[in-house]
Amino acid sequence: MIYLWAFLVGGFICLIGQFLMDVVKLPPANVVSSLVVAGAIVSGFDLYEPIVRFAGAGATVPITSFGNALVQGAIAEGKVHGLLGVITGIFELTSAGISAAIVFAFLAAVIFRPKG
């Protein structure tokens, strides 16, 4: 059942992205940035985790989850260390994604030649 919800929720978030590109006519970078901010705002009201619970990867794979992870990491550290924690905690949960992207992008630049 979670697969159906992952498909529907993930697809719907991409549909919003395509709508912003084609109808609102935002450039792709602005669309993706807007979605990250949207994810962060939803997360600020503690409403993102409930979506993850029923949609699984449908909510964790789209880029909105990056905004959610930034906020949740900062709030969690903020609870422990106060205002300083907000700064130290921001990358707490997103480290895996960013580190992986840096390492694999570097390796790809070493191994592959651009085509076309």
Place this chain on the structure above:
Amino acid sequence: MANQKLKKATPTMQKYQQFAKAREPARPILRNLTVAFVVGGLICVLGQAIQDLFIHVFGFSQKDAGNPTVAVLIALTAMATGLGVFDKFARWAGAGTAVPVTGFANSMVSAAMEYRTEGFVLGVAGNMFKLAGSVIVWGVVSAFFIALIRTLLVIGR
């Protein structure tokens, strides 16, 4: 910006712009929305399958399985981008591949590859975040203020 340009243009130029605009192919919006929905949904289903693999085969908890799943998707995207397959697919799928984490990974990998000719320090390393940087900056700045408000609310109570 487009309007400012239009004001500065001579009447002939304005006429031409109207002429060109009328003949511009209309964006197939319904088709694009459908493809984005289906492709984006399928990428999330793939992500769910990878996540279940981590949970059931490698014994990760539901919460801890998210991170390795994203890492695997990024690695797959790096491979597909390197082989030149991803960009063709992305052009067809639009937001379907741009909105999932695959789009974030693709922007970093393609920037790294593109600038390799300028060397590994200023080229690859300096340009890797050229496109992905906007996402990180907007994400971090908005997350900072949202978490700040939440933290102040807790302290104030």
